[in-house]
Amino acid sequence: MIMALLTGLLGLGIALATLWGALALGHRLPLPRPWRWGGVGLWLAAGSGWLWLAWQGARLGPLAAMAVQMAALLTWWRRLTPSKDLAWAEDVAHLATGEVEGERLTLHRVRHFDWQTPTEARGGWERRTYDLRRLQSVDLFVSSWGRPGIAHVLVSFGFSGEGPGEEAFVAFSVEVRRERHERFSEIGGFFKQYELAIIAADERDAVRLRSNVRGERVTLYHVTLAPEARRDLLLALVAAANDLERQPRFYHTITANCTTLMFAMMRQIIEGLPLDHRLLLSGLLPGYIHEHGGLVDGYRLCELRRLGDITERARQAHDAPDFSKRIRRGVPGWCD
Structure with missing residues (x-):
């Protein structure tokens, strides 16, 4: 035996x-x-x-x-090492980098594409400056495409303007850095096939690509971080992006993806956050955050998910200059 x-x-x-x-x-x-x-x-x-x-x-x-x-x-x-200079796909051609001088945050190479198809876009990359004293919000976008528990997560930071309707939003996305000839494969993500990318993008780029062009379902959750924690999270993302620009890393489907990197940063800010299986299934991340008091109080998770479904609003506001304001109408934590 x-x-x-x-x-x-x-x-x-x-x-x-x-x-x-x-x-x-x-x-x-x-x-x-x-x-x-x-x-x-x-x-x-x-x-x-x-x-x-x-x-x-x-x-x-x-x-x-x-x-x-x-x-x-x-x-x-x-002995396999990640590469820094390859013929990258256009949407990940540049990594986000930034610098802080006093209360002034400058982000280099913020993407502002106007997507025509899932693979074709007009637009480019530009330098944008933000006043950290006007940082007023953090939102979580969860984009899903029908696979249970699987989704892509973006974190967006909102800055108030000097007048009504002058808010500015910048979304950070941890993505696969593919070469031009490559297509993404979850299996390949386990085997050092891709490098890691942190992209900073205009919301009209990052959100519309998923809701309006790819046809994914996008849900917005307002995150209730204290002002100092919001600032710390933003600067942690910028620091991680700068580190990645200096020292490339491989993407990994489980250990180095959009959810696990965000959790590592949050754990630096909020002590005692436990490990959880929902960190491996990014589509379940809102439940983890809700359980630890990070979403708008007074709502069940299913209500936050229903009220935060911005898919149709994003499609209706496709070319609107106040796109970011329109998609937030009715979302808990945001006023109409």
Whole structure:
């Protein structure tokens, strides 16, 4: 009985190592496609051979062979480093960077695209300046596309103007930094296929892309942070963006994505925030924030979700100059 159990565990270990190695080579082996798939085939053949020997009763030989094979693969894997200068896709061509002088925040390369299709846009990147004394709001946008628990999260900061209707909003988005020829793959996100990007964008760019162009459902939640915490969160995002510009990182589907990076920053500001499975499922993030008192008080989560669904309002306000004001009408925490 014990020997059968050991054989089963050995076989499972070899099978998992073979599968992981095949996926890693398939996504990152720097060879033309035919040669890359040839390398994957050789890896699978070797792993299958060790697995067959294990099921025939051999133990030390298959274990040692697989260990040597994995050691060689991991040596190569650890030497892979993220890139800074590649032919990036237009929407992630520039990373956000910023600097603070007194109460003046200057953000370089704020994206202001007017999207025509999910892949084509007019517009560009510009420098924008904000008065930190006028920082008055933090909002969470959650954009979903039908996969349970999966969504993209944006954080938007609002600044009051000197007169009515002069508010300014800038949205930060943690995204996959793809090359022009690449398409996003959740599986590839586990295997160092993409770099990480922090983008600063006009709300009319970042929100309309998702609600009006891609047809996603977008929900807005007003976050009830104290003024000092709002400022700290914004400056933490700017600092993280500056660090990323200096030292690129790989995107990771679980450990380095839009939700986990935001949580790491929030944990620096609000002590005692616990880890939670909802940090891995970004579509459930509002429930986590609501549970810890971060959303508008007096509403159940389902009410906040219903009242915060801005999808239709965003489509109706598509070209309106007061787009950000219109999408907030009726959202708890915001006046009409």
